[in-house]
Amino acid sequence: MAEGLVKSTDYLISENDKDIDEAKKKGLQNSLIDRLALTPERIEKIALGLRQVAALNDPVGEIVRMWTRPNGLRVGKMRIPLGVIGIIYESRPNVTADAAGLCIKSGNSVILRGGSETLRSNLAIGEILREALKESGLPEDSVQIVPVTERSAVLEMLKLDELIELIIPRGGEGLIRFVAENSSIPVLKHYKGVCHVFVDESAELSMAESICVNAKTQRPGVCNSMETMLVHRGIAEEFLPRAVKALVDKGVVIKGCGKTREIVPEVAEATENDWYEEYLDLIMNIRVVEDLKQAVEHIEQYGSMHTETIVTEGYASSQEFINSVNSSTVMVNASTRFSDGFELGLGAEIGISTTKLHAFGPMGVEELTTTKFIVFGEGQIRQ
C-alpha cells in the first residue's frame, strides 16, 4: 500500500487537484483547502504511517491469557478481528489510508465514507490500496470507498447492523452526534476533549509551569490540549503569577475564577459556561480549588472524560488522583499532550473513545479486535 501510494504520486495529486479546484469554486476557506491538499511530502508521510502500522505486532491470534480448570480443560482468550468496520470522516484524505491500514493490520475489512470535498482524492487512494491488496493476495473488497456523498448514503450505511460490526466517526462533534443518533451499529464516540491539569499543593513549581505551558500551547487545536488549569489554594499565591506570565508570554488568553483574579487581576472573568468549553485555541480557564477532592469534583462536573493530569510531589495525592478520576487517561506529572495512541505506545491510533464501550481512551489496532474463548480438552463432558 505504501509503495503503491508513493509510486502513484502524480495520479493522486492530479485527482486531488480536481477536489481543490471545486473547493475553490465553492469558496471554501484557504485553511480548509490547505487541509485537503495532497503534496509529494504529504503522500510520503502517509506512506510512512502505513509502513509503521505494517511493522506493528499482528494483534490477531494473540492469546491474551490462558488458564487451566480443575477438570483439566485449558481455557484461553484469543484475539480475532471484529469483521467489517465503517469509518465516517471529514475532509483530510490521509484518514483514508491511515484507517484502511489499521483495519487491514487488525484483520478487518473497512468501508470508508469521507467528506464530499475530497471524494476524488479518496477514490484515487482507495483504488491504489485495493490494487495493493490484490497484489498481496488479499481480497481487494476488504477496502471499499463509498462513491457517493449524499447524507442519505450515510444513513443507509448506519442501518446495516447485520453487516457492519462497528462504526468509527472521525470529525467534529456535529458529525459524531449525527452518527451516534442515527446508528443501529455500535459507535465508538469521541465527543470533546476538555482536559485538566491540577497543580497540587506539593507540586514542584517549575515542573508544573512547564507541563501547563506544554499542555496548552504545544498544539492548542487538538483534543488533548489543556482547557482548564486547577490550582490548589495552598500554592496559588506563589504559583499563579509565574504561571500566568509564562502562559501570557506564549500568547494565551486566560479566564479565571474570583480567587484567581484576586491574585492575578489582569485575568478575565470566567463564566459558568467557560468551564465546559473545548477552546481548541490559545484560550484557557484557571480555577483555584480548596483541595484535591474539589479538583476531582470539578473534573467530574465539567470534564469530558478525556485526559487529566495531576502535578504533585505527594505520593498519597498521586495515588488518590489516579484512583478517583475515571477519565480515559489519568496522568501524574506529565503533559496531557501525551494522550494519544502513538505516544502511549499503541503504535498508531484510529481515534480516542470518550465513552466506555467497547474501548476507552486512545485506540490502536488491538482495540479493533475482540476475543473468543478457546478450550483444549481431552474428552471432558459435563456432569
Next chain:
Amino acid sequence: MAEGLVKSTDYLISENDKDIDEAKKKGLQNSLIDRLALTPERIEKIALGLRQVAALNDPVGEIVRMWTRPNGLRVGKMRIPLGVIGIIYESRPNVTADAAGLCIKSGNSVILRGGSETLRSNLAIGEILREALKESGLPEDSVQIVPVTERSAVLEMLKLDELIELIIPRGGEGLIRFVAENSSIPVLKHYKGVCHVFVDESAELSMAESICVNAKTQRPGVCNSMETMLVHRGIAEEFLPRAVKALVDKGVVIKGCGKTREIVPEVAEATENDWYEEYLDLIMNIRVVEDLKQAVEHIEQYGSMHTETIVTEGYASSQEFINSVNSSTVMVNASTRFSDGFELGLGAEIGISTTKLHAFGPMGVEELTTTKFIVFGEGQIRQ
C-alpha cells in the same frame, strides 16, 4: 445481601405467593409458574450464588498491563466500573439477586427491570438488597428496581443514554430483539445458541460419542447444548450407527442429510430451515461433510457464533479448527456444555454475548468493567 435474603425467607415467600396467585388467575402454564416460585431451598441457592460472587477477586483497580515508554513514562491500563448498567429480564426472580450481585461486585450501579409476573417478588428482593447495601455503607440507590411493568417504561429506560452505560437483556429472542432495536444505549446481545460438534476423521469414536451425547442430552433446554452434529465422511459409516443408537437411546429425535440417511435410514430428513434451528429440546440434526473446511463453512452459514467443538486426534485439525472458527467459544475434545462463565472459570456469569462488542462469549465480572489508561511521569512534556 446473602444473609439478608435468607433472614427474610418468610417475607420473600409471602410476596412471591401474591405473584403466584395472580399468575394462576391469569391461567399461566404450570411449568412457567414453577419457574417463578421461590422456596426456602431456592432462596438458599440464590444466597449461595451471592456468596460465590462476593468471594471472587475484585476486578476494579486491576492493572491489566503496564509498560515503559522510551521517554520514561510508565503507561498502564487499569480496570474501572462501567457506571450504571440496566438489566431487562423475564420471569425468574433469582436474576434480580444474581445480576445485582455481579454489578455491585464490579463497582457498578444497576437498574433492574424484570417481568410483570414477578414484580412483587423482585421488589421484595430489591428492598432487602438495598437494605444490605445501606448496612454495608454503600449507597442503597446503586440497586434500583423499576416499579412499573408497562413496556413504555422499558422504552423510556432505553433512551437514557446519558445515564446508563450498558443494557443487558436476558430472556427470549423476542425480548432481546425488542431491546436491541429500541435502545440508544449499547446492548450486549445474545440471540441464539446453534452449537455444533464436528467429528473429525481421526476422532476417537468413544470420545466423540460421549461428547455428542453429553452436548445434546445433559440439559437440552439451554443455549450451549448441541443442535447439529457434523461428521467427516471418512468416519461416517463407522461412527453414525453407534452414535445414532446412543442418542436415540437417550430419547433424541434425529434429522439428517441425504448421506446420513443412506447410512442410518431410520433418521428423518432435515430441511434447509432445520440447520438454522435452536431446538432447545431433544431434537437435533446430523450432516455428513466432506472435510474440516466444509464443516467450518457449515458453521459460518448456519451457526449463531455461540459454541463449536471439534473431536479429533489430529494436531493439525485441532489447530485449524481453533484458528478458523470465529464463534465466541471454540473447543477441542470437550462438550459444548462447558461454554458458560462458571465452567470456563470466570466465577459467575451475567450472560453470553454472541455479538463482538464489547465482549464476546460468556461474561463475568471483568466484562462489566472497562479500562482507563494511567500514566506515571517525572515532568515529561511533548516536543
